[in-house]
Amino acid sequence: MKAIVRETYGPPDVLHLEQVTLPTLGDGDVLVKVHAASANAGDWHLLRGTPFPFRLVAGLRTPRFTIIGTDIAGHVEAVGRKVSQFRPGDVVFGELSRCGFGAYAEFAAAPEKALALKPANLSFEEAATLPTAGCTALQGLRKGRVQRAHRVLLNGASGGVGTFAVQIAKSFGTEVTAVCSTRNVDMVRSIGADHVIDYTKDDFATQGRRYDLILATNGDRSIWDYRRALTADGCYAMTGGSNRQLTEALLFGPLLSVGRQQFGNVLVKPNQSDLLVLKELCESGRMRPVIDRRFLLSEVPAAVRYVEAGHARGKVVVTM
Ligand SMILES: NC(=O)c1ccc[n+]([C@@H]2O[C@H](COP(=O)([O-])OP(=O)(O)OC[C@H]3O[C@@H](n4cnc5c(N)ncnc54)[C@H](OP(=O)(O)O)[C@@H]3O)[C@@H](O)[C@H]2O)c1
Numbered sequence: 001m002k003a004i005v006r007e008t009y010g011p012p013d014v015l016h017l018e019q020v021t022l023p024t025l026g027d028g029d030v031l032v033k034v035h036a037a038s039a040n041a042g043d044w045h046l047l048r049g050t051p052f053p054f055r056l057v058a059g060l061r062t063p064r065f066t067i068i069g070t071d072i073a074g075h076v077e078a079v080g081r082k083v084s085q086f087r088p089g090d091v092v093f094g095e096l097s098r099c100g101f102g103a104y105a106e107f108a109a110a111p112e113k114a115l116a117l118k119p120a121n122l123s124f125e126e127a128a129t130l131p132t133a134g135c136t137a138l139q140g141l142r143k144g145r146v147q148r149a150h151r152v153l154l155n156g157a158s159g160g161v162g163t164f165a166v167q168i169a170k171s172f173g174t175e176v177t178a179v180c181s182t183r184n185v186d187m188v189r190s191i192g193a194d195h196v197i198d199y200t201k202d203d204f205a206t207q208g209r210r211y212d213l214i215l216a217t218n219g220d221r222s223i224w225d226y227r228r229a230l231t232a233d234g235c236y237a238m239t240g241g242s243n244r245q246l247t248e249a250l251l252f253g254p255l256l257s258v259g260r261q262q263f264g265n266v267l268v269k270p271n272q273s274d275l276l277v278l279k280e281l282c283e284s285g286r287m288r289p290v291i292d293r294r295f296l297l298s299e300v301p302a303a304v305r306y307v308e309a310g311h312a313r314g315k316v317v318v319t320m
Helices: 041-048 053-058 124-128 131-143 160-171 182-190 223-228 243-256 272-283 297-308
Strands: 002-005 016-019 029-039 071-079 091-095 107-111 115-117 151-155 175-180 195-198 211-216 230-238 262-265 291-296 315-319
Touching: 002 297, 029 091, 029 124, 029 131, 029 297, 041 053, 041 297, 071 107, 071 124, 071 131, 091 124, 091 131, 091 272, 115 272, 124 291, 124 315, 131 160, 131 211, 131 230, 131 272, 151 160, 160 175, 160 182, 160 272, 160 315, 175 182, 182 195, 223 230, 223 243, 223 262, 230 243, 243 262, 291 297, 297 315
Parallel strands: 151 175, 151 211, 175 195, 211 230, 230 262, 291 315
Antiparallel strands: 002 016, 029 071, 029 107, 029 315, 071 091, 091 115
């Protein structure tokens, strides 16, 4: 099969298209013929081996995972003898970070728990956008104890995670204020945001409005700014953004959570039951992926470079 392979840590230039053997199929594994994959910020972290803690999992000096990429959609080519949920011909989507990555290839093997049946109303490209970003948005909102009628602020609303977070937060019956730059204002409004703050012109932290839940999916704001915009018993959940945003949530989050306000960070754990929640949200018409750009398998280096630049509008897709 054709796959995008690397032997060393480094920039997207270390990636190249090669002919490799098919992945081995264990008894509990499903072999998927990949029709589409999607790119995530995690790709370039894994590619470069930065920040350093990534290397504790991915190999200190030499990367253990030669084919990167986490999110796939495709059809089942073959199943191991202990697989009970899927059979050849089923159309599926799934997430591979817990089984060695490998999305940027014509075939991928995954345990059945990493997969779910593809939402019937989505294309393979659309379905491939869901796993990492959709689970991150869902788990971030849950961490913020999302509830009906909550006033929710989403920073980074125009990115892969943010565009799902806007739609999932709306599906919970909340009032969503999305923070993004000028060029994305209309897009985030079109996916359901009730209010939009253009961060190039206005500052959510000084407007005097308070939110029950703040989800920071991107951005570079201090935890004290977020705290100022929280209600007295509000929750702040951080899933992504700058190193400062990450470090402050880790260091100060537990200290600031001694009172009624809660501050925490979220490391996504994609799983089958959340994939099924995302599928249901799409099939019921409450969520639709926003696709920014499409790349071919041979163009994965350009796709990763584009995501690394940090200005994707929704998701970036790779087609086989
Ligand atoms: N915790 C986890 O397990 C987990 C899982 C997935 C992702 N992540 C992290 O979450 C972050 C976002 O992921 P993603 O997939 O959504 O990334 P993404 O799609 O690459 O995010 C790009 C978007 O962020 C917006 N943005 C950039 N700077 C901003 C700022 N200062 N304020 C507000 N918006 C800004 C950009 O809009 P403009 O171009 O208009 O600025 C762009 O639309 C990344 O840091 C990623 O590493 C964490």
